[in-house]
């Protein structure tokens with residue numbers, strides 16, 4: 001018997017980006033969107049176009065380039081938001097406007113300061129206006145998890161009547177328990193007279209660690225869309241993790257009445273990409289994508305797995321794209337072999353210049369590291385490309401560091417700042433500390449370092465080191481990424497990238513912090 005389709009709606013680029021410190025540039029968002037398209041995600045919520053010029057451009061460029069997934073833009077229920085979303089999505093192959101307004105008594109009274117009647121009117125107007133831009137409109141009663149069922153039924157009925165094709169039920173503050181959330185979905189589908197004209201969707205936050213459980217309870221009770229994000233990125237404790245939702249549905253086909261079209265073998269690539277770009281590390285024991293998720297450490301387990309895989313494994317590592325570190329290319333590999341490998345990995349670069357840049361970096365790496373794996377290529381590609389929004393005011397010219405037993409580590413650096421070369425030296429607790437201090441002697445950014453992380457991309461001491469740096473200045477938080485076989489060099493690159501991001505314009509509105517009008 002053929003199964004119903006479960007729509008996978010990814011909100012890494014919208015709700016995920018609302019996570020403090022996860023802000024991404026338009027170029028980074030486009031990279032993630034392309035990876036999500038390769039993963040065959042049905043709908044990509046690309047951003048909140050009214051929030052800033054940068055977010056508008058990000059949604060627009062994703063709508064221009066990504067053609068296999070539906071591209072969605074978020075809008076509050078006011079005219080300006082909806083018009084801006086419509087404009088950003090103009091060139092999409094398939095578009096969606098997602099409009100929302102809060103419906104819980106607390107939110108209506110305290111945040112919106114509106115009467116329930118006004119909220120209903122506002123929802124109707126918004127859905128009708130959104131339908132003038134696209135015939136695919138999603139409506140969310142924000143904080144549905146704490147809203148009154150009768151009021152939800154009422155607003156959903158009129159939203160569908162006005163043209164909403166998807167009704168999303170957000171547990172905005174992650175307050176619901178699975179049974180309760182599942183029952184809400186079932187009750188709504190049963191009680192709203194025209195519910196058959198829309199698809200019901202889940203949107204669960206993870207404040208109590210229940211986002212995935214709640215989403216799956218929603219699916220068991222009739223929801224046919226799940227909103228989720230890579231690595232569970234999102235406001236506060238995050239959203240439901242896409243990798244967990246997809247693998248639960250796939251692994252328990254004996255129980256679910258529906259299936260997903262997602263290519264799960266792209267999960268690890270997407271997960272690493274999002275983690276590198278945002279600087280949000282993945283905990284080792286994280287389900288599906290943590291480094292321990294498929295490692296069978298204990299002797300008893302290993303013995304069991306060797307005798308029969310099913311004794312302790314419910315999924316296969318290769319099903320989520322964990323390859324056993326394939327040797328791909330080496331020092332003598334030419335441009336076409338490199339390009340072939342990119343094609344096999346499903347990676348498309350935007351221009352000849354980007355391919356040249358990637359190939360140059362690959363050759364540089366091959367000089368330092370004889371064995372190059374897929375993971376190395378993925379990591380070096382993060383630094384490839386020309387970010388139109390990014391003002392590369394600061395560039396690294398040279399760096400020399402010295403660490404010696406009994407001596408204070410020292411760094412001498414030369415930067416090109418706005419076309420002028422400047423040098424400085426500094427000592428520090430270690431080579432990285434000395435390097436950051438030497439950079440700051442020139443730039444004097446006034447920022448503080450919130451996070452510094454180092455990860456090895458593959459095994460072995462000649463592995464590429466991937467460094468994440470998070471800087472904060474006047475309440476603004478940015479991430480920088482750098483990779484190199486020398487982790488001090490990778491650290492300098494990451495620090496400089498973060499400094500350059502601080503130079504970019506940043507004004508943006510938070511979708512849920514302000515009123516609807």
Ligand code: KIV
Pocket residue numbers: 015100140142143170171172173203205511512
């Ligand atoms: O959590 C939430 O309520 C949201 C809405 C904007 C759908 O993210």
Ligand code: ZN
Pocket residue numbers: 015170172203205235
């Ligand atoms: Zn949310």
